[in-house]
Amino acid sequence: MANRSLENEELTAYRTIFLSDAHLGCHYAQAESLLRFLNRVEPEELYIVGDFIDGWRLKRRWFWQTVYVQILQRLLHLAANGTQIYYAPGNHDEFLRDFLCHFGQITIADQFLHQTADGRRFVILHGDQFDDVERTAKWLSVIGAFAYDQLVLVNGIVNQFRRWFQLSDCRFSSNVKVWAKQAVQFISDFEQRVVCHAKELECDGVICGHIHVPRITSLNGITYCNTGDWVEHCTALVELESGELMLLDLSGQIPALSCRESRDHVEVLEEPQVQPVTQHAFADGLMLTDS
Numbered sequence: 400m401a402n403r404s405l406e407n408e409e410l411t412a413y414r415t416i417f418l419s420d421a422h423l424g425c426h427y428a429q430a431e432s433l434l435r436f437l438n439r440v441e442p443e444e445l446y447i448v449g450d451f452i453d454g455w456r457l458k459r460r461w462f463w464q465t466v467y468v469q470i471l472q473r474l475l476h477l478a479a480n481g482t483q484i485y486y487a488p489g490n491h492d493e494f495l496r497d498f499l500c501h502f503g504q505i506t507i508a509d510q511f512l513h514q515t516a517d518g519r520r521f522v523i524l525h526g527d528q529f530d531d532v533e534r535t536a537k538w539l540s541v542i543g544a545f546a547y548d549q550l551v552l553v554n555g556i557v558n559q560f561r562r563w564f565q566l567s568d569c570r571f572s573s574n575v576k577v578w579a580k581q582a583v584q585f586i587s588d589f590e591q592r593v594v595c596h597a598k599e600l601e602c603d604g605v606i607c608g609h610i611h612v613p614r615i616t617s618l619n620g621i622t623y624c625n626t627g628d629w630v631e632h633c634t635a636l637v638e639l640e641s642g643e644l645m646l647l648d649l650s651g652q653i654p655a656l657s658c659r660e661s662r663d664h665v666e667v668l669e670e671p672q673v674q675p676v677t678q679h680a681f682a683d684g685l686m687l688t689d690s
């Protein structure tokens with residue numbers, strides 16, 4: 400299947416949009432692409448699934464661009480026009496975990512429950528809570544984040560050379576992660592843990608971010624969705640009016656366009672189950688949303 404970019408295509412009306420790991424404040428954040436995407440959508444609900452702002456980076460060296468302000472302005476504009484915005488902070492923007500609140504159209508909570516139009520219940524959270532390295536050896540995670548940044552930098556330089564020779568870009572930093580056997584084991588453990596969490600909450604699925612590996616699949620009968628990121632990929636998970644979930648690739652760099660068009664990367668979701676409508680309520684740090 401040929402790669403297609405959504406850059407210049409008309410985007411359909413989405414009921415809900417889920418995105419994560421924009422890492423604003425990091426030099427490699429693809430903030431312009433994110434702004435272009437946000438300018439073209441007006442969902443009923445927008446979930447920001449953590450690591451939207453890179454507090455670790457900003458603490459080391461303040462790096463703030465006009466485009467970040469434009470992104471925040473666009474989010475406020477969406478909220479003013481009726482979009483409900485739900486923000487589940489991640490490890491890089493964990494400072495927001497001290498500000499769990501609900502004001503107007505914007506809610507910040509550790510995790511949310513979302514019900515799709517076809518009645519399935521999903522737990523929404525960043526996912527670092529289920530990353531063993533993050534929980535037990537944070538220093539290792541900080542070194543890992545630094546090494547990752549360097550890898551993205553080298554990858555950018557290599558791609559610059561490749562473009563001179565009219566070769567397509569390669570995604571070296573993702574590949575290094577995927578080639579390493581331990582990394583594969585890490586991703587699989589992570590996915591199993593978040594899926595267990597969804598099962599414990601009697602949800603049909605989980606939507607998370609954190610590991611920068613965009614994916615929709617079914618694991619042990621639970622739908623696992625990872626929104627990807629806006630550093631290496633430009634991906635967002637969207638819910639259509641029917642309740643169907645799709646992974647969008649806004650860069651055209653990976654062949655994951657939609658459920659129907661690339662089964663290799665994104666699987667079609669199974670038959671929906673009808674669930675009772677949940678109410679807005681806080682319960683043990685879990686925010687329930689009523690749609």
Ligand SMILES: [Mn+2]
Nearest residue numbers: 450489490609
């Ligand atoms: Mn993270």
